[in-house]
Amino acid sequence: MITFVSYASVDPVVISEELINTAINEQVDPSIAEIARKEGIDPEEVSSIRLDYKNILKINNLWSLKNLTKLQLDNNIIEKIENINFLVNLTWLDLSFNNITVIEGLNELVNLTDLSLFNNRISKIENMDELTKLTVFSIGNNNLDSLENILYLTRFEHLSVLNTAGNKICNDKNYKSYILANLKNLKYLDYRLINQEEVEKSRALYLDDLIALEEEEKIMKSKKEKQEQRKKLEQLFEEAHIKNIDMLFNDMFEQDPDFHKLNILAPEKIQDLNEDYRAKFDIIIIEMKDFILKKHAEVQEEKELITKAIEDAKAETDSKGIKLVNDLEHRKKVFIRSVANMRDVKEIDEAVKAMKFDVDETANQLMALEMTIVEQFEEILREYEKNLQELFNSMLECGQTNMARIREIENNYFERYTECIMSSYDRIHKTDMDSIENEDLRELLSDKEIILNSLNATHDFHLLKFDQQEDGLSSGCNKELEDEIQRTHNEETQRNRKRVIEILTYIERLYYEIEQAEDNIL
Structure with a gap:
């Protein structure tokens, strides 16, 4: 990786590709400067760059420097933090001595450990929640005027160095x-080492507040852990092609407008029906979910096994190939030494012919090894495809069986639900309609067809939800199987082509060396 040094420019500018390329060429290490200018420098090789004192107004066009770990943009006239969120490898960022007013645009920089915003126009510490690795933070000489805003920094467990000197909050006793x-x-505050005795005295002054704050932090931490666990579970469901499976029951009622419309006819009875339905529904969903997640785990195991099987096969064949090449290289060296001392043309021709024959024989052996591994891979991939097919078929069969069970209990529920709604309709309809104050209820009771249509609509909506869940499993499994088989075959094809080219290139080089040895004598 290359570290650059910057030079000042005169006029206010926006970071452009030209500026970056110029900086790269000017700032490259002198020891490789000449080669770098001739051959060019791959921006992806740049890990650290200084663009200080460039009078930069706008950050832009850094996309080619995606492997940056250190970015220095201090002493410019930058007004907004932008267009750096994709620099996810950044660990060190200096934006000091600029005109920034708001902390923003840093959410994706999760590896950032050192951040300097010294000498800007910032009035609030905010929008840094994802910078969990932050250890050094400088925000001195800004416009911070609320001491309580410092509490925002309590989320950074690794923060050990802080500079807030030169802000209005420093005037608070x-x-x-x-x-x-x-x-x-904290270990350092405003460039000074913190004395542990001072910390203990300070904590004693705010003991009650700290106890309350720590309790709040525990609650927030617990909440965050639950959110992270939920996020991981949702990701697992999506990978297993059963996205939102555990929310299916809630969604089919909460997202059903006709259910909410009819619910006012008999809310208590409908609640009892739903609880009974939920109990039966959950049993089936849990069985289905557990089985599919188990098979999904087995799919991942198969992927790991195929990788290991291929690597083992390659290692065995490669070791044989390396031995063949090493032995040939030894014989080639012997040939070159021997032929150098020959003076008889006929003897030289025979030696050259023998060496070329040796090369051809070795080439045939290398190609035979490659054909052997191709055949091994074909057998491995056939077995892999068969195992995956069986696993995905079992997942699909489980989905079909259990969704059929769910449809059956839905039909039973619908019969009881319809009976409940219609009996409530008949009972309420017999009363004096003028005495009903709820306008939605009066409108619902005004036409029986409305109720019948809503009943059918809610049933159809539930069945649609089931179809979508089942279709998601089916299409997801089929696509994953297709993609995985295609991937393994593509990787093997590319590996085979690369190896054949390597063998041919190697043989061509040997022929050249043999002919050079012959030419040197003649």
């Missing part, structure tokens, strides 16, 4: 004690 009390992992 409790400035230092408040920070030391709340940021318990």
Whole structure:
């Protein structure tokens, strides 16, 4: 990786590709400068760049530097943090001495450990939630005027160095004690080493507040952990092609407008029906979910096994190929030494002919090894495809069987639900309609057809949800199977082509070396 040094420019500019390329060529390490200018530098090889004192107004066009770990943009006139979210490898970012007013555009920089926003126009610490690895943060000489805003930094467990000097909050008599009390992992504040005795005294001053804050932090931490667990579970469901499976029951009622319309006829009775339905529904869903997740795990195991099987087969064949090549290289060296001392043309011709024959024989052996591994791979891939097909078929069969069971209990529920709605309709319809104050209920009771249509619509909506869930499983499994088989075959084809080219190139080089040895004598 290459580290660059920057030079100042005169006029206010937007970062352009031209500026970046110029900077790369000017700032490259002198020891490789000449080669770099001739051959060019791959921007992806740049890990660190300084663009300070360039009078840069707008950040842009850094997309080619995607492997940057250190970016220095200090002493410019930048007004907005933007167009750097894709630099996910950044660990160090310096935006000091600019005209930035809002902290933003940093959410994707999850590997950032050192951030300097010193000497800007920022009035609030915010929008940094994802920077969980932050250890050094400088925001001195800004417009921070709320000491309580420091509490935002309590989320950064690894924060050990902080600079807030030069802000309005420094005028508060409790400035230092408040920070030391709340940021318990700090080692340096405003360029000074923190004394542990000061920390203990500061924490004693804010003991009650700290206890309440720590309790709140525990609650927030627990909530965050649950959210992360839920996110992982949702991702697992999606990978297993049963996305939203555990929300199916809730969704089919919450998203059904006709159900909500009819619910006012008999809310308590409908609730009892739904609870009974939910109990039966959950049993089937749990069985289906557990089985499919088990088979999904077995699919992942198969993918790991195929990778290992291919690597083992390659390793065995490669070791034989390497031995053949090493032995041939030894014989070639012997040939070159021997032929150098020959003076008889006939003897030289025979030696050259023998060496070329040796090369051809070795080439045939290398090609035979390659054909052997191709055949092995074909057998491995056939077995792999068969195993995957069986696993996905079992997942699809499970989905079909259990969705059929769900449709059956839905039909039973619909019969009871219809009976409940219609009996409630008959009972309420017999009363004095003028005495009903609820306008939605009066409108519903005004036409029996409305109720019948809504009943059919809600049943159809539920069945549609089931169809979508089943279709998602079917299409997902089929696509994953197709993609995986295609991937393995493509990788094997590319590997085979690469190996054949390597063998042919190697043989061609040997022929050239043999002919060169012959020419040198003659």
